[in-house]
Amino acid sequence: xxxxxxxxxxxxxxxxxxxxxxxxxxxxxxxxxxxxxxxxxxxxxxxxxxxxxxxxxxxxxxxxxxxxxxxxxxxxxxxxxxxxxxxxxxxxxxxxxxxxxxxxxxxxxxxxxxxxxxxxxxxxxxxxxxxxxxxxxxxxxxxxxxxxxxxxxxxxxxxxxxxxxxxxxxxxxxxxxxxxxxxxxxxxxxxxxxxxxxxxxxxxxxxxxxxxxxxxxxxxxxxxxxxxxxxxxxxxxxxxxxxxxxxxxxxxxxxxxxxxxxxxxxxxxxxxxxxxxxxxxxxxxxxxxxxxxxxxxxxxxxxxxxxxxxxxxxxxxxxxxxxxxx
Amino acid sequence: xxxxxxxxxxxxxxxxxxxxxxxxxxxxxxxxxxxxxxxxxxxxxxxxxxxxxxxxxxxxxxxxxxxxxxxxxxxxxxxxxxxxxxxxxxxxxxxxxxxxxxxxxxxxxxxxxxxxxxxxxxxxxxxxxxxxxxxxxxxxxxxxxxxxxxxxxxxxxxxxxxxxxxxxxxxxxxxxxxxxxxxxxxxxxxxxxxxxxxxxxxxxxxxxxxxxxxxxxxxxxxxxxxxxxxxxxxxxxxxxxxxxxxxxxxxxxxxxxx
Numbered sequence: 001x002x003x004x005x006x007x008x009x010x011x012x013x014x015x016x017x018x019x020x021x022x023x024x025x026x027x028x029x030x031x032x033x034x035x036x037x038x039x040x041x042x043x044x045x046x047x048x049x050x051x052x053x054x055x056x057x058x059x060x061x062x063x064x065x066x067x068x069x070x071x072x073x074x075x076x077x078x079x080x081x082x083x084x085x086x087x088x089x090x091x092x093x094x095x096x097x098x099x100x101x102x103x104x105x106x107x108x109x110x111x112x113x114x115x116x117x118x119x120x121x122x123x124x125x126x127x128x129x130x131x132x133x134x135x136x137x138x139x140x141x142x143x144x145x146x147x148x149x150x151x152x153x154x155x156x157x158x159x160x161x162x163x164x165x166x167x168x169x170x171x172x173x174x175x176x177x178x179x180x181x182x183x184x185x186x187x188x189x190x191x192x193x194x195x196x197x198x199x200x201x202x203x204x205x206x207x208x209x210x211x212x213x214x215x216x217x218x219x220x221x222x223x224x225x226x227x228x229x230x231x232x233x234x235x236x237x238x239x240x241x242x243x244x245x246x247x248x249x250x251x252x253x254x255x256x257x258x259x260x261x262x263x264x265x266x267x268x269x270x271x272x273x274x275x276x277x278x279x280x281x282x283x284x285x286x287x288x289x290x291x292x293x294x295x296x297x298x299x300x301x302x303x304x305x306x307x308x309x310x311x312x313x314x315x316x317x318x319x320x321x322x323x324x325x326x
Numbered sequence: 327x328x329x330x331x332x333x334x335x336x337x338x339x340x341x342x343x344x345x346x347x348x349x350x351x352x353x354x355x356x357x358x359x360x361x362x363x364x365x366x367x368x369x370x371x372x373x374x375x376x377x378x379x380x381x382x383x384x385x386x387x388x389x390x391x392x393x394x395x396x397x398x399x400x401x402x403x404x405x406x407x408x409x410x411x412x413x414x415x416x417x418x419x420x421x422x423x424x425x426x427x428x429x430x431x432x433x434x435x436x437x438x439x440x441x442x443x444x445x446x447x448x449x450x451x452x453x454x455x456x457x458x459x460x461x462x463x464x465x466x467x468x469x470x471x472x473x474x475x476x477x478x479x480x481x482x483x484x485x486x487x488x489x490x491x492x493x494x495x496x497x498x499x500x501x502x503x504x505x506x507x508x509x510x511x512x513x514x515x516x517x518x519x520x521x522x523x524x525x526x527x528x529x530x531x532x533x534x535x536x537x538x539x540x541x542x543x544x545x546x547x548x549x550x551x552x553x554x555x556x557x558x559x560x561x562x563x564x565x566x567x568x569x570x571x572x573x574x575x576x577x578x579x580x581x582x583x584x
Contacts, residue, residue: 066390067384067390068390088380088382089364089380089382101364101366101377101380101382102377102380173393204395205394205395205398206345206379206392206393206394206395206398207378207379207394207398208376208377208378208379208380210376210377210378211375211376211377212376243342244335245335246335247335
């Protein structure tokens with residue numbers, strides 16, 4: 001089982017703070033946390049089983065316990081971000097970036113100026129305004145940094161106060177890093193989704209992405225296109241056959257939660273898709289249109305599932321006679 | 327406060343394309359040695375700018391197992407495999423390998439120096455199947471005076487003919503013609519024209535793809551060649567039945583030393 005680490009653990013690592021967003025303290029804090037949780041352990045918390053491969057003031061290279069990949073974090077001096085590289089092997093350092101087979105940062109082909117970058121300016125801003133937690137096993141870790149120039153309530157838009165960072169394997173053994181933004185901007189955003197991702201191998205073929213490019217989708221995770229508007233906007237470029245369709249009921253309420261709307265379900269993975277690409281991700285063959293909307297979705301089992309459609313791209317619903325939803 | 331229950335999860339009828347798992351045991355000059363060894367795999371010398379796969383030993387012998395899309399492996403045919411051992415004196419070796427199914431493979435990083443390679447020679451090979459010229463691999467094996475069998479050379483006949491280039495060491499040579507054993511049937515495997523499919527229960531017939539497509543999710547009922555042996559549908563591909571011929575050998579055969 002994955003181990004949970006967080007700032008208030010007994011023996012948790014400590015680090016220096018700085019109110020300057022471009023101070024090395026923020027990257028040093030990240031390194032300190034990652035090494036303590038993943039490599040050495042602390043207090044009563046065992047290490048997650050990762051290996052420290054190389055370290056300098058401005059870089060940290062780690063390998064997971066199953067040796068399925070290497071990750072290199074590189075801080076660019078006097079900036080508020082770091083760069084994420086993945087590789088299948090480690091052969092050394094070139095400056096502050098590792099070298100190795102399949103070295104990749106971001107999803108674009110070799111020669112692109114865009115890199116996989118993560119904003120990191122407040123992780124070590126002050127003890128009273130910041131925290132972190134990390135969940136990891138030998139294959140994968142998820143780090144969540146949190147901080148602000150003042151105590152910040154997560155109730156409004158902000159892009160500089162957190163560091164969502166997933167590194168390691170997915171459930172199928174693919175090695176990837178997610179979190180941040182693939183950009184050449186010196187102010188990358190702290191997204192968590194396909195806008196900030198590096199994958200070592202193409203999951204369709206198993207081959208290294210290496211100098212090539214790859215288009216990544218992550219159904220259910222936000223994109224700039226649907227970040228704050230609450231309506232379905234994702235189109236054909238995001239169609240990907242789902243292996244399973246988690247369905248949850250639709251409820252209504254007024255101060256208190258009332259009952260379920262009978263026969264109504266949401267599939268969070270595709271709720272932000274337009275109905276046609278959503279249906280195609282759920283196995284419908286070809287575009288879903290005003291004539292074939294009555295074609296049941298091929299979800300298997302004894303029950304019938306249709307796409308529900310409504311004005312203005314509201315989150316895509318599924319309508320069913322499955323008794324679980326009646 | 328009531329806790330939320332886990333919602334229903336429906337499994338969708340999505341079939342994942344077949345994968346092949348590859349793993350290498352990497353040797354140096356035929357023996358296990360300590361240290362890191364790396365195998366770099368490319369589509370060919372013309373595309374070494376893009377690395378397709380990499381395998382690395384961390385304990386000096388076995389690499390990790392990696393999974394690949396079987397159709398991608400088959401469509402490429404042969405992959406350029408370059409092995410590297412940076413331990414002094416550094417060694418490297420490159421060759422072509424084909425991967426047709428999951429396998430644990432041994433790759434020997436040899437210097438290529440030393441050993442008897444023999445005198446250059448040629449052998450005119452002819453292959454007939456049902457009295458018709460046929461393309462087959464022909465392997466020439468030799469029994470030198472020291473009794474240690476060796477492969478003198480091999481090649482593929484084109485329209486039933488091939489001039490095989492050999493290296494002989496003064497022994498008796500035997501030629502063996504080998505048929506295509508095909509690729510084992512795998513559900514939903516994408517196949518291309520010319521590939522040969524082998525049923526899981528082999529009864530003497532293989533199936534040569536005449537129209538590209540995807541094999542069915544469940545193994546079809548296979549058929550023997552009959553009448554005009556018209557191509558039949560298997561999934562979305564079409565194929566004809568072809569008989570598998572066991573290897574046939576001749577020899578000793580005279581070779582012409584150059």
